[in-house]
Amino acid sequence: MPRPPLPPYLTATASELVAERAAGADGADEDVHFTEHLATEVIERLSEPGDLVLDPFAGFGTTLLVADRLGRRGLGVELLPERVDVVRARVPAATIVEGDARGLHRLLPDAGPVALCLTSPPYRTANDHPHDPLTAYTLVAGSYASYLADLASIAQALRRILRPGGHLVLNVANIRHAGHTTALAWDVARAVGAVLPFQGETVVHWDTLPHDFTGDYLLTFRRES
Structure with a gap:
């Protein structure tokens, strides 16, 4: 079995989050918890200068900012127009497309080959969470099962544009909410x-673990062929 391409442990601090909070973010965005240090570790290990790095849930542009800093080409998709504006201001060299990641095949018809997709999808708990995170929590729709199916469909779209040997890295946490733990x-x-x-x-x-987290992880996947 091949060795994992990332180390077993990486560190992050609450002070990093505060220092890196993008202009335009506010208290409603407290669940944004992906740091530049984590992005740097992943991008340096799993891509080379000049490679294309994609974030289909671009948020405030941490992945794209670090990719640009390290000499990679950044490509992002973000649902919320106000966040798209923030990313364009923070990372003028990156390409950012406004839209729903579930439509990657339409939004990025000519993208690729992508060396690395690095992202943190919006989270959904298995209980007491009727709002669909893939609509920026604006619609009461779907279920935990449909949310997982949607992420699998997004991965299928990513598989088509990842180069052979390219990686997908997801930052995902286990969550305790309303007395229930969602793995x-x-x-x-x-x-x-x-x-x-x-x-x-x-x-x-x-x-200090972010709010409601019981554990935080980088999950690595690889396109074999």
Whole structure:
């Protein structure tokens, strides 16, 4: 069995999040928890200068910012127009497309080959969470099962544009909410792993775990051929 391409542990701190919070973010965006340090570790290890790095849930542009800093070409998709504006201001060299990641085949018809897809999808718990995260929590729609199926469908679209040997890395946490623990990271690993072979997990060790987290992980998948 091949060795995982990322180390078993990486560190992150609450102070990093505060220092890196993008202009335009506010208290409603407190669940954004992917740091530049984590992005740097992944992008340096799993891509080379000049490679195309994709983030289909671009948010405030952390992946694209770090990709540009490291000499990679950044490509992102983001649903919320106000966040698209933030990314364009932060990373003028990156390409950012406004739209729903579930329509990647329409939004990015000519993209590829992608060396690395690095992203943190919006989270959904298995209970007490009727709003669909893939609509930016604006619609009461779907279910936990349909959410996982949607992530698998997005992975299928990513598989078509990842180069052979290219990687998908997802930052996903397990969550305790309303007295119930959702093993979101493991459920996402199973759903996406049915499309792209799962390579292993990296534990993100926080000095203070973000709100409701019981554990935070980088899940690595690889397109074999």
